[in-house]
Amino acid sequence: MTKLTILANIIAKDNKVDLVKSELLKLIDLTRAEEGCLDYNLHQDTENPAHFMFYENWQSRELWQHHMNADYMAAYGVAVDEAVESWTLNEMTHIA
DSSP, rough: OOOOEEEEEEEEEEHHHHHHHHHHHHHHHHHHHTTEEEEEEEEESSOOOTTEEEEEEEOOOHHHHHHHHHHHHHHHHHTTTTTTTEEEEEEEEOOO
């Protein structure tokens, strides 16, 4: 089984940074309790506070997909629908 690493970059609208940050923080304990979550760490750019990044490691892509389909993830999407400027997601495989 190959570990899956996720890099999720979220850019909040300038006037919505606090809202996005509070919603992202709500995800941490719920996600860390999920089966297959090895680590789930939120970072905020020191020069651009509107830029957040999750560094995540999962036992498998299937378990990560289960996380992405969780009800609380859908609720997060609704809560920040008008507050996020952009986001990108990279699925990475550890090679060395």
